[in-house]
Amino acid sequence: MLELPDYPWNQLAPYRELAAEYPGGVVDLSIGTPVDDTPQVIQQALAEAANSHGYPTTHGTPAVRQAIVDWYARRRNVTGLGIDDVMPTVGSKELVAWLPLLLGMGADDILVRPKIAYPTYDIGARLVGATAIAADDLSELTEAERARVKLVWVNSPGNPTGKVRDVESLRQLVAEARDLGAVVASDECYAELGWDEFDGQVPSVLDPRVNGGNLDNLLSLYSLSKQSNLAGYRAAFVAGAPNLMPALVNSRKHAGMIVPGPIQHAMVIALGDDEHVAAQRELYRARREALRPALENFGLTIEDSVAGLYLWCTEGRSSWQTLQRLAELGVVAGPGAFYGTAGQSHVRVALTGSDERIATAVERLNSSAAR
Numbered sequence: 001m002l003e004l005p006d007y008p009w010n011q012l013a014p015y016r017e018l019a020a021e022y023p024g025g026v027v028d029l030s031i032g033t034p035v036d037d038t039p040q041v042i043q044q045a046l047a048e049a050a051n052s053h054g055y056p057t058t059h060g061t062p063a064v065r066q067a068i069v070d071w072y073a074r075r076r077n078v079t080g081l082g083i084d085d086v087m088p089t090v091g092s093k094e095l096v097a098w099l100p101l102l103l104g105m106g107a108d109d110i111l112v113r114p115k116i117a118y119p120t121y122d123i124g125a126r127l128v129g130a131t132a133i134a135a136d137d138l139s140e141l142t143e144a145e146r147a148r149v150k151l152v153w154v155n156s157p158g159n160p161t162g163k164v165r166d167v168e169s170l171r172q173l174v175a176e177a178r179d180l181g182a183v184v185a186s187d188e189c190y191a192e193l194g195w196d197e198f199d200g201q202v203p204s205v206l207d208p209r210v211n212g213g214n215l216d217n218l219l220s221l222y223s224l225s226k227q228s229n230l231a232g233y234r235a236a237f238v239a240g241a242p243n244l245m246p247a248l249v250n251s252r253k254h255a256g257m258i259v260p261g262p263i264q265h266a267m268v269i270a271l272g273d274d275e276h277v278a279a280q281r282e283l284y285r286a287r288r289e290a291l292r293p294a295l296e297n298f299g300l301t302i303e304d305s306v307a308g309l310y311l312w313c314t315e316g317r318s319s320w321q322t323l324q325r326l327a328e329l330g331v332v333a334g335p336g337a338f339y340g341t342a343g344q345s346h347v348r349v350a351l352t353g354s355d356e357r358i359a360t361a362v363e364r365l366n367s368s369a370a371r
Helices: 008-020 040-048 062-075 093-102 120-128 167-180 245-255 261-272 274-297 319-327 355-370
Strands: 086-090 110-113 131-134 149-155 183-187 218-223 235-240 301-303 310-314 346-350
Touching: 008 319, 040 261, 062 086, 062 235, 062 261, 086 093, 086 245, 086 261, 093 120, 093 149, 093 218, 093 245, 110 120, 120 131, 149 167, 167 183, 235 261, 274 301, 274 310, 274 355, 319 346
Parallel strands: 110 131, 110 149, 149 183, 183 218
Antiparallel strands: 086 235, 218 235, 301 310, 310 346
16 A cells, blocks of 8 residues: 655644634634635636536536636737647646656656645655655756656745746756756646736746747646635646647546536636736735734744745744744744755745734734734
8 A cells, every 4th residue: 555644734733722722713824725705706607507417528628728728828928829738637736746647657757846845746756656856956966867857846936935936947947857858847826926026927837938939848737726716616727738738638538537517617717807816816915915024023034925825934943943933822834844854944824814814913923023
């Protein structure tokens, strides 16, 4: 039987228990699950498609695939993408975990992922017996390692750091990976949530400025969970790599990995409506602008965090010590230690609390700093 590590978030139980004892209750900012309502226009679309008596297609309806292509062109500066080059997925996490298997990777192969990264990249390697190496630049690998690289994960905007790779950084990475014959998979699920200098300008690996107009061996993953509050719908998609997509679609057909028909219809509506995305982004912007100075007053330094739903914080001590300090105020954050050894002195604070819970956290942090 395959043995995987325990699910890391279970380790937060004692901190949640401590935080829950604080007068006024816990403010849980540890996980980036949306708390705001799913937009009515999307709920209505789901209801309209409820009479779904036939099997949906793995590749997706022509309507949802066209909506994905149009979204990339309109929002991500991606040209040259056809409806055969995209596919809806059951959330993005399942594809992150299963992509090494779908690409035929095995024990002799290496997967490269960022030094500070979402744990599922490593799980994907373990599922096929491949080796995962943490590196932000392929030049960090030995020549022997480089010869075995089959998949390079990019996560921009990054989870948990909120770091963004600019066009030149992506262009260089793609060129290096192509020299090795490796696939580049770019996890871009927070791309609509750029702040500061990347407000509305987070580049995609499919952008022609990055790839010179050649999409082969380049995959972009995106999810509607964050931008549209659709985490419960499991509505996501993968795009690019016309040389690989037919095989990916075929493999998923055999495995029965299909996005339900009503969800596909709801995705069409969500992808075509930029207004609700802009409104949600402004909610998160206000929460970020309130929470950031309060965390700094508490003694934390904010690093990166120029996109996404998190503030990546440190006070120069272990994640667990900072978590203890926050839990004593009734606030729960995520330990950076979950994301690799390079994150052991950081915590991740999510913006996904209600306005009332964010305001409560701000008041507690500021009051503690004043004492």
